[in-house]
Amino acid sequence: MTDSLPATSPESATVEAEVLQDARLWRKDGWTARVIKNEDDDGWAVEMIKDGEPEPALVGPWTMGRDKKNPKPLDTGAFNTLVKTATEVLRRHEQQLHAMLHKRVSVSVAAGDIDVTLEIVPDEYEPYAVLTALDVFGEQVGQQRVAPTFKLTKACATAWAEGGFGRID
CATH class of the missing domain: 2.20.25 (N-terminal domain of TfIIb)
Incomplete structure (x- = not known):
């Protein structure tokens, strides 16, 4: 009788570790979206951080959930939109720096x-x-x-x- 091992390889375990999809924290494709408490008021904000960068590329307001206390959970559409927006912000920053x-x-x-x-x-x-x-x-x-x-x-x-x-x- 042989021991049965999980069907995951070290490569797939690494890929799985890179993708995280939680209600307030998503990590995928080199980006992390994190819903945080807005320090300026009672609302929520979301920050987008590119892997390897010390500072967020984008911080913006985040929608309240139905209970009007907790944040709306992150989802695929919101994450993709945030990645696109943060990428554009970085691109514009690079263009401005180049122009300077x-x-x-x-x-x-x-x-x-x-x-x-x-x-x-x-x-x-x-x-x-x-x-x-x-x-x-x-x-x-x-x-x-x-x-x-x-x-x-x-x-x-x-x-x-x-x-x-x-x-x-």
């Missing part, structure tokens, strides 16, 4: 059309920025390290190009 760290202006000078980019490197100890000039063929024609607070404008890009891409103070 990468600037580009185009100028026309005697030598031709030039694209000037400013790439800010937000190093924790020594942040800096790099100003780069590219010609119409995408070839680098000038580069200069500048302060991370440097403001890239058409006027300063034109002056830099007309000055032969020398040092900017």
Whole structure:
């Protein structure tokens, strides 16, 4: 007689451990939704946390249940909507950060059309920025390290190009 073992493999046990579907806590596909007491009033809130992140990507109000005391339980539709919304919030945050760290202006000078980019490197100890000039063929024609607070404008890009891409103070 042989001992019967459960039909789950270590792989399926790992997958099962990653999926949690409770009334106030869902964990699936790299996201955790948790219904929490709203600190500002008597209501409830839901927070969405992406796996590996220390802070929630999204915190919002959550619907009260029928008894008007306890929160409405999480369900598949609500969880999927929360994941979609939180993903969009993160995407917009990444786009905003990219826009803050990468600037580009185009100028026309005697030598031709030039694209000037400013790439800010937000190093924790020594942040800096790099100003780069590219010609119409995408070839680098000038580069200069500048302060991370440097403001890239058409006027300063034109002056830099007309000055032969020398040092900017």
